Amino acid sequence: MDAVVGFLEAIPWDQIMIQTVNGIVTGMILALVASGLTLIFGIMDVVNFAHGELFMLGAYVGVIVMAATGNFWIALILSTLTVALIGAALQITTLRPLIGRDPLTTILATFGISLVLQNYALWQFGPVARKINEPFTGYFSLFYLDYPWYRLVIAGLSAAIIGAFWLFLKYGTYGIWIRATTQDRVMAQAMGIPVPWVHTAVFAIGAGMAAASGVLFGPLVGVNHAMGLDWVLKAFIVVVVGGMGNLGGSIAASIFISLLEAYASIWVSPAGRVIVSFVVLVLTLLFRPTGLFVPTPK
Amino acid sequence: MSAAGPDTDPLVTVEGIHTYYGKSHILHGVSLNVRRGEVVGLLGRNGVGKSTTLKTIMGLVHPHQGKILLGGTPITGQPAHKLARLGIGYVPEDRRIFRLLTVMENLRTGLDRHGVTAERKQELLDKVFAYFPVLAERRSQPGGTLSGGEQQMLAIARAMMLEPKIILLDEPTEGLMPRMVSQIREIIGALHREGVAILLVEQNVPLTLAASERVYIMEKGAIRHHAAAAELNVNDPVIQQYLGV
Numbered sequence: 001m002d003a004v005v006g007f008l009e010a011i012p013w014d015q016i017m018i019q020t021v022n023g024i025v026t027g028m029i030l031a032l033v034a035s036g037l038t039l040i041f042g043i044m045d046v047v048n049f050a051h052g053e054l055f056m057l058g059a060y061v062g063v064i065v066m067a068a069t070g071n072f073w074i075a076l077i078l079s080t081l082t083v084a085l086i087g088a089a090l091q092i093t094t095l096r097p098l099i100g101r102d103p104l105t106t107i108l109a110t111f112g113i114s115l116v117l118q119n120y121a122l123w124q125f126g127p128v129a130r131k132i133n134e135p136f137t138g139y140f141s142l143f144y145l146d147y148p149w150y151r152l153v154i155a156g157l158s159a160a161i162i163g164a165f166w167l168f169l170k171y172g173t174y175g176i177w178i179r180a181t182t183q184d185r186v187m188a189q190a191m192g193i194p195v196p197w198v199h200t201a202v203f204a205i206g207a208g209m210a211a212a213s214g215v216l217f218g219p220l221v222g223v224n225h226a227m228g229l230d231w232v233l234k235a236f237i238v239v240v241v242g243g244m245g246n247l248g249g250s251i252a253a254s255i256f257i258s259l260l261e262a263y264a265s266i267w268v269s270p271a272g273r274v275i276v277s278f279v280v281l282v283l284t285l286l287f288r289p290t291g292l293f294v295p296t297p298k
Numbered sequence: 299m300s301a302a303g304p305d306t307d308p309l310v311t312v313e314g315i316h317t318y319y320g321k322s323h324i325l326h327g328v329s330l331n332v333r334r335g336e337v338v339g340l341l342g343r344n345g346v347g348k349s350t351t352l353k354t355i356m357g358l359v360h361p362h363q364g365k366i367l368l369g370g371t372p373i374t375g376q377p378a379h380k381l382a383r384l385g386i387g388y389v390p391e392d393r394r395i396f397r398l399l400t401v402m403e404n405l406r407t408g409l410d411r412h413g414v415t416a417e418r419k420q421e422l423l424d425k426v427f428a429y430f431p432v433l434a435e436r437r438s439q440p441g442g443t444l445s446g447g448e449q450q451m452l453a454i455a456r457a458m459m460l461e462p463k464i465i466l467l468d469e470p471t472e473g474l475m476p477r478m479v480s481q482i483r484e485i486i487g488a489l490h491r492e493g494v495a496i497l498l499v500e501q502n503v504p505l506t507l508a509a510s511e512r513v514y515i516m517e518k519g520a521i522r523h524h525a526a527a528a529e530l531n532v533n534d535p536v537i538q539q540y541l542g543v
Contacts, residue, residue: 176399176403176406179398179399180399180404180407183396183398184396186358187394189358189377189379189382190378190379190382190390191379191408191456192382192460193407194379
């Protein structure tokens, strides 16, 4: 009996609770980044290496609009719309001409876009990180911590954006067009669905979602030209673990991996916890290459 | 409505099309026409280019040479989604149901177009559900869970959502049991009575001869024979020559 009590007391429950909250917050942001990535892959077989830079660009547009208006919410909306438009322009100019070519060309093209955007940001904004102020600065006490409300708001907003997007996919006419195109591009076209424009719209939506996460996450870290790298790497892991092109799977995998990393940080250094996601990635590729959160293919 | 003069009013005209898949030359100058409201059969052995002819008309592959006209207007080289809006419905050989979309969502891919009023949408749905009551029962079920025959009905119903002037029907009875085959035969008749033209590719010769007004027979990527369906029968030497085993 004493042994059991001793064991239970040895578990750092307060830390586990805190890390659960942390994991869910990071997971929701990651899900927002990864949904766009997985959707773009699912519909046009394009692995978008520029996704992290769209996230970064979103954060910078947020910084600019914040400086001009001082209003976080205007910054969030304007940044989402601006980067969605930039995404549409990028898709039309660089990816649409590559339709029907070797998929390798699209990897090179998006990788090129990512380098251009990153270096543009470095040139334009310099190497010093910018700051987006959070829209409010309340705290609540979580065990021994003062936990910022803003973090919960991020999680809630990300969930709301993903939820709205899911409803749109499920019930909207254009949502049905997107799902039909994902399943059978040729038949979708024969049903009168303008497939090239569906591709452009999906790329724009994905870019807008990345930008929204950039602005939401901006207040937690500095905004700099390389901030997209970490995220896109994690988003790729999540997309593979969740099953390439599977939206629900990516969202589940985002939360799963973020929670694992958060728990790992109780015992290993914050830098070391990244290992956890790679271990999950390797195990997934070894034992369930179609993805962890998809039904077993028949 | 289908009583258009026999030699007037071509709806679809195909003139000498040459289609390639990569480097292989599939169609060698195919010419045919379908009049408004007419059912035309396209017969031939496997691999002679029947499906490719339909895909070329639908704009899914583009011919290197030749012309395709819809109601007198050239449509060669137009993308498939524009042709679908101009009134060409396509029911492919392998049905190509959107498997993860429900029956209703499959229908909505063709139904949710600009300029179609809510009442008109309801009319169209009522019409296909009257033809295919089983689709009404299964409207919330994913298309992939339907049986082969039900998927074929869904593929036809989905094309009907476009209110097409012509439906390109590729082997609709392939792999279906006899009861389903006769149901497909009835639906071809019903579409014909409504004035929808049909270009029917089939392996089932008796059905094609019974359903069509004229038939074309293809061999090696070209049309070899053209006759009124009434002039042919299953034991005709022409049929034996091009289709006999």
